[in-house]
Amino acid sequence: MKKRFLFFTAMILTGVLIFAAAAQAATVLRVSHTLDPASHYNRGLMYLDDLLQKRTNGELKLDIYHSSQLASERDAVEGVTQGILEMTLSSTGPLTNFTKAFMIFDLPFIVHDRVKAYQWFDGPQGQKILDSVQKQNMVGLSIWENGFRHLTNSKLPVVKPEDAKGLKIRLMENAVHLATFRALDAYPTPMPFGELFTAMQQKTVDGQENPLVIISTSKFYEVQKYLTLSGHFYSPAILLINKDVWEKLPPEQQKIMRESVAEARDWERKYSLEMDAKLVAELKEAGMEVAEPDKALWAKALESVYKQFEADIGKDVIESLINAQK
Numbered sequence: 001m002k003k004r005f006l007f008f009t010a011m012i013l014t015g016v017l018i019f020a021a022a023a024q025a026a027t028v029l030r031v032s033h034t035l036d037p038a039s040h041y042n043r044g045l046m047y048l049d050d051l052l053q054k055r056t057n058g059e060l061k062l063d064i065y066h067s068s069q070l071a072s073e074r075d076a077v078e079g080v081t082q083g084i085l086e087m088t089l090s091s092t093g094p095l096t097n098f099t100k101a102f103m104i105f106d107l108p109f110i111v112h113d114r115v116k117a118y119q120w121f122d123g124p125q126g127q128k129i130l131d132s133v134q135k136q137n138m139v140g141l142s143i144w145e146n147g148f149r150h151l152t153n154s155k156l157p158v159v160k161p162e163d164a165k166g167l168k169i170r171l172m173e174n175a176v177h178l179a180t181f182r183a184l185d186a187y188p189t190p191m192p193f194g195e196l197f198t199a200m201q202q203k204t205v206d207g208q209e210n211p212l213v214i215i216s217t218s219k220f221y222e223v224q225k226y227l228t229l230s231g232h233f234y235s236p237a238i239l240l241i242n243k244d245v246w247e248k249l250p251p252e253q254q255k256i257m258r259e260s261v262a263e264a265r266d267w268e269r270k271y272s273l274e275m276d277a278k279l280v281a282e283l284k285e286a287g288m289e290v291a292e293p294d295k296a297l298w299a300k301a302l303e304s305v306y307k308q309f310e311a312d313i314g315k316d317v318i319e320s321l322i323n324a325q326k
Helices: 002-022 040-055 073-082 093-097 100-106 114-121 124-136 175-183 193-201 212-217 243-248 251-285 295-301 303-313 315-324
Strands: 027-032 060-065 087-091 138-153 168-171 187-190 207-210 226-242 289-291
Touching: 040 060, 040 087, 040 138, 040 251, 060 251, 073 087, 073 093, 073 138, 073 226, 087 093, 093 100, 093 175, 100 124, 100 175, 100 226, 100 303, 100 315, 114 124, 114 138, 114 226, 114 315, 124 138, 124 226, 124 315, 138 212, 138 243, 138 251, 168 175, 168 193, 175 187, 175 226, 175 303, 193 207, 207 226, 212 251, 226 243, 226 251, 226 295, 251 289, 295 303, 303 315
Parallel strands: 027 060, 027 087, 168 187, 168 207, 226 289
Antiparallel strands: 087 226, 138 207, 138 226
16 A cells, blocks of 8 residues: 555656646646557557647647556556546556456457457447446547467466466456466466566566567566467557546647547557567567467367356447457
């Protein structure tokens, strides 16, 4: 509790200093994320910042904090709900603690064709999910890309579902993710992303699961020998802004923000796809042993997870996303 109090106090003081300095010049929106400066998150936000500054003549700009400089994902989302942080770009994992609507994205193998799924994300169903955060004093601006999540570990090649048995795997604090790895007889271990590298280095956990771009930019290959291209979860990233901050923006700036966010979203998705195409080879060169499992076998082993969360998510929503990819 003391640590969290200090975190929120630091954010408030940072905000006061920034806005005091910029009050006469521009509206500066702090946006927090947990990934490396070279990540798709950071590059996408930089692209967005460039668009905003150009289209508002410098009247609206972002102050981007990467690598958990301000907070973990969950703490950043809480900061946005409370109005002590303006914006965050977060994976959907922590968001299920705020609204069950985001649980749809966490079902194993629910997304297999992300390009087709984009249309669902950007349509009425995705907007309905984004709107669910308004009760938490936030506005969901857009669904960006995090990527297909793959398993790494330091103990053994994982090819079949049963190979994961007994492995201690770091996960986000997410009920669906935890249930998925329990169904594999692994030992899921929630912890903040910022603590993960050290935990793997010290063998506190055996492995983790993340998109390839995060595995690469975070240099997990230095402490993880085995990579399984399981693609067991597809993880979008949600761009959030505090509702009060949003409503104080002039209508013209809101319009520019919406248009710029959509353009930056498309750029960030394209960047992520391009990165995935070359990262497997780069990770092999870095010393990782790469396994390509039979995903149908894994999906079959995890069917029970759908039944477990069907009532929370809604069978119609599940079927809608599946059908959108046919």
